[in-house]
Amino acid sequence: AQSVTQLDSQVPVFEEAPVELRCNYSSSVSVYLFWYVQYPNQGLQLLLKYLSGSTLVESINGFEAEFNKSQTSFHLRKPSVHISDTAEYFCAVGYFGNEKLTFGTGTRLTIIP
Amino acid sequence: NAGVTQTPKFQVLKTGQSMTLQCAQDMNHEYMSWYRQDPGMGLRLIHYSVGAGITDQGEVPNGYNVSRSTTEDFPLRLLSAAPSQTSVYFCASSQSGTSGADTQYFGPGTRLTVL
Numbered sequence A: 001a002q003s004v005t006q007l008d009s010q011v012p013v014f015e016e017a018p019v020e021l022r023c024n025y026s027s028s029v030s031v032y033l034f035w036y037v038q039y040p041n042q043g044l045q046l047l048l049k050y051l052s053g054s055t056l057v058e059s060i061n062g063f064e065a066e067f068n069k070s071q072t073s074f075h076l077r078k079p080s081v082h083i084s085d086t087a088e089y090f091c092a093v094g095y096f097g098n099e100k101l102t103f104g105t106g107t108r109l110t111i112i113p
Numbered sequence B: 001n002a003g004v005t006q007t008p009k010f011q012v013l014k015t016g017q018s019m020t021l022q023c024a025q026d027m028n029h030e031y032m033s034w035y036r037q038d039p040g041m042g043l044r045l046i047h048y049s050v051g052a053g054i055t056d057q058g059e060v061p062n063g064y065n066v067s068r069s070t071t072e073d074f075p076l077r078l079l080s081a082a083p084s085q086t087s088v089y090f091c092a093s094s095q096s097g098t099s100g101a102d103t104q105y106f107g108p109g110t111r112l113t114v115l
Helices: none
Strands: A003-005 A010-014 A019-021 A024-026 A032-038 A044-050 A056-058 A064-068 A073-078 A087-095 A098-103 A107-112 B004-007 B010-013 B019-025 B031-038 B042-051 B054-057 B064-066 B076-078 B087-094 B110-114
Touching (some): A044 A064, A073 A087, A098 B031
Antiparallel strands (some): A003 A024, B042 B054
């Protein structure tokens, strides 16, 4: 069985400061890893995903995440956040042959002006 | 493309009432699913479907029914609403039912309150 842990339920960050949102997973098989973002009063949308190959994946709005197999982590980072990044971020894990995703409990990112 | 649409956006029910949450997608996706989102618990899978005529249970299926008669539609039925079913419900779809790597596309959600 798979599980996803997001230890930080809330992360306040000053505008233009860097941020890291942590995600750890457990699985007995090879996994696919996802970060989804939920802006206020909206559904979730994909931010980035790791399937294979380069362990560093990037999104179009400056976020990046690094797959670390030895530490079973997939932390999300951004070097300089903006007010528009205020949202809840969900880490999710899936695996080959099965479309079901297991989601973490989410991290609410609050940007302080 | 409208993507994934859900109706209604908001609903208030009394305990014991039944209702159907509608979900439709226009992307010809094989996989569709229903999640509920509760504070501090993330998203939990209720039911899912890998194609028309095929449905299966997720993590929290009790009290809910689904059917998939067409590729486009995947309604979620609450048989006898209970206060524990107060939640935000999201429908999602993805292209394949067997890849595991596909992006899931989410609807805007239905906020349900059961009194």
